[in-house]
Amino acid sequence: MKSREQFYRPLNVFAALLLLFVAAIFAPSARAQQCTVKPAAIPLGQTVRLRCKLPGEVRDEVRGEVSDAVRDKVRDDVRDKVPAVTARLDFRLDSQVDSPVNDGSNWRTVRLFKQASGDWEGLMPVAVEDSPGTYPIQFLAADGATLASVNLTIRKTVFPTQNVVLAPQIEALHTTSEERQTLTTFRDSVSDIKYWDDPLVAPLPGCVISPFGVKRLHNGKPTGEIHAGIDQRAAAGTPIRAVAAGVVKIVQPFNVLGGTVAIDHGQGLETMYLHMSKLNVELGAQVKKGDVIGYVGATGRANGPHLHWVVYVNGVPQNPQQWVTLKSCVTPPKKSKK
Numbered sequence: 001m002k003s004r005e006q007f008y009r010p011l012n013v014f015a016a017l018l019l020l021f022v023a024a025i026f027a028p029s030a031r032a033q034q035c036t037v038k039p040a041a042i043p044l045g046q047t048v049r050l051r052c053k054l055p056g057e058v059r060d061e062v063r064g065e066v067s068d069a070v071r072d073k074v075r076d077d078v079r080d081k082v083p084a085v086t087a088r089l090d091f092r093l094d095s096q097v098d099s100p101v102n103d104g105s106n107w108r109t110v111r112l113f114k115q116a117s118g119d120w121e122g123l124m125p126v127a128v129e130d131s132p133g134t135y136p137i138q139f140l141a142a143d144g145a146t147l148a149s150v151n152l153t154i155r156k157t158v159f160p161t162q163n164v165v166l167a168p169q170i171e172a173l174h175t176t177s178e179e180r181q182t183l184t185t186f187r188d189s190v191s192d193i194k195y196w197d198d199p200l201v202a203p204l205p206g207c208v209i210s211p212f213g214v215k216r217l218h219n220g221k222p223t224g225e226i227h228a229g230i231d232q233r234a235a236a237g238t239p240i241r242a243v244a245a246g247v248v249k250i251v252q253p254f255n256v257l258g259g260t261v262a263i264d265h266g267q268g269l270e271t272m273y274l275h276m277s278k279l280n281v282e283l284g285a286q287v288k289k290g291d292v293i294g295y296v297g298a299t300g301r302a303n304g305p306h307l308h309w310v311v312y313v314n315g316v317p318q319n320p321q322q323w324v325t326l327k328s329c330v331t332p333p334k335k336s337k338k
Contacts, residue, residue, distance in 0.1 A: 033084055035139045035148040037124070044132070044157035045213050045319045048124040050112060052084045052139055052148065083120050084139035084147045085112055091135055110314045111190060112139075113267045123268045124152075125316035128213050128226055132156040159213035159226065166218055166303055173255045173301045186249050186262050186270065187315040196244035196265035200323045201290055203240050203273060203309055206232040207329035210308075212319040228317035229272075229310035233329055236305040238296040240273055242287045243309075243324065251283045258300025261293045270312040275302045 035052040042048055089108045112122040124137060132154050139148040175183075210231035216223045242263055250262035250272070259276030277297025281287060298305045311320045320326070 033139060033148040035084065035150055037137055037150045037152050040151070041153040041155060042126055043155050043319075044126055044130060044159075045128045045317070046126055046322045047313045047318050048126065048137070048152060050087050050110075050122040050124055050137070050139075052112065052120045054083055054118065054120075055081055082141050082145075082147065083112075083114070085120070085142050086110065086140045087112060087122055087124060088138045088140060089124055089126075089135060089152065090138060091131065108314075108316075110268060113192065113194065115194075121267075123313045125313040125318055126152075126154055127316050128157075128159070130154055157213070159215060161217060162210060162214040162227070163217040163220055164210075164303065166301065170301055170303065171218055175254065175256050179254050179257075182250065182252075186264075186272075187312055189249070189264065190268050190314060191247075191264055191266050194266040195246045195286075196269055196289075200243040201241065202232075202324045202326060203243055204232055204234050204238055204296070204307055206234040206238070206307070207327045208321075209233045209306060209329045211328070212317075212321065229274075229308050230320045230326065232307045232309070232326065234296040234305065234307055236277060236296055236298065238307075239292045240276065240294045240296060240307055240309075242289060242291045242293050243271055244269070245288050246271075246286070248281050248283055248285045248287060248293070251279050251281055254300060256301045258302060259294065259297060263287065263293070268314040272310045272312070274308040274310075275299050275306065277305075 033052045033054065035050070038049045038051075086109050091106045091108075108124070110122050110124055112120040115121050134151050134153045136149045137152050138146050139150075141147055208230055210227055212227060212230050214227045216225045216227055240261075244263075244265045246263040246265035246269075248261060249264050249270075250260055253259050254274075257272075257274045259279050260272060260274050261276065261279055261281060262270065262272040264270050273294060275297055276294040277299060278295045279293070280295065281291075281293045287293060296305050296307050302308075309320065311318045311323055
């Protein structure tokens with residue numbers, strides 16, 4: 001008489017093969033992802049959080065004495081089914097749907113990263129220069145196949161104009177080609193390890209004297225530039241703290257930016273701190289949230305002590321006030337009583 005183990009072994013093999021057969025039949029539907037974008041509507045200069053959940057994992061479907069090859073095949077085909085590894089914001093309008101999507105001018109692509117939860121997450125920046133409208137964010141597999149698509153609405157956003165008075169010798173400062181290359185290399189890099197977590201902390205307690213996105217005039221003359229960060233009021237020598245954990249990638253003086261520290265927080269999030277009087281970290285150091293990285297100054301193109309700091313998301317300047325809560329130095333006028 002056959003033992004119970006001998007009796008059930010063929011059934012286990014049959015069950016595994018049947019599972020493989022079912023997985024092959026329903027492979028297209030197994031590629032379906034639950035992908036979200038938050039928020040679904042956003043102003044210019046802010047960041048969208050992306051998240052994709054894979055279909056339910058197979059943990060206990062394959063039991064018993066089947067070959068490792070069969071078990072691995074089942075797991076590969078069912079449990080770890082085709083994750084979305086990138087997301088693409090497609091700016092083409094309906095009239096442009098036949099235009100090539102790979103010319104680089106009408107889309108923005110970012111990486112997604114697998115988290116400890118098993119979800120795949122990423123950050124999609126919306127630039128100040130982007131056109132308002134509703135556009136699809138497509139979630140793509142490694143082979144370029146579209147696994148999901150979710151619409152994002154970019155709202156019209158009005159940024160004010162601000163004049164900055166500079167002494168002639170300060171206004172004459174310019175960025176060198178070597179400095180520009182250093183900054184470009186920093187912005188273009190995206191590291192795999194996530195050091196940061198929510199919430200970020202303000203680098204210092206001072207109020208905002210110049211908000212993100214304003215159109216800058218120097219001594220009354222248009223510069224064609226926007227304010228890509230935030231200026232906070234602070235006395236010279238005030239400690240400046242890292243808004244999140246990360247790795248220091250730049251520690252040096254620049255002609256225009258002054259004493260500068262740049263930190264890579266991982267998975268597309270970076271910050272940079274300018275015009276420092278003293279730098280307090282070393283290149284390559286790993287810092288924690290709240291560590292002192294330098295001190296407020298007026299170096300570079302600055303008309304007085306303050307902190308100018310920038311948030312980059314996948315290389316695009318973003319509004320720091322989406323990430324931290326800061327008060328304006330300007331008190332809004334009180335509404336008159338009727």
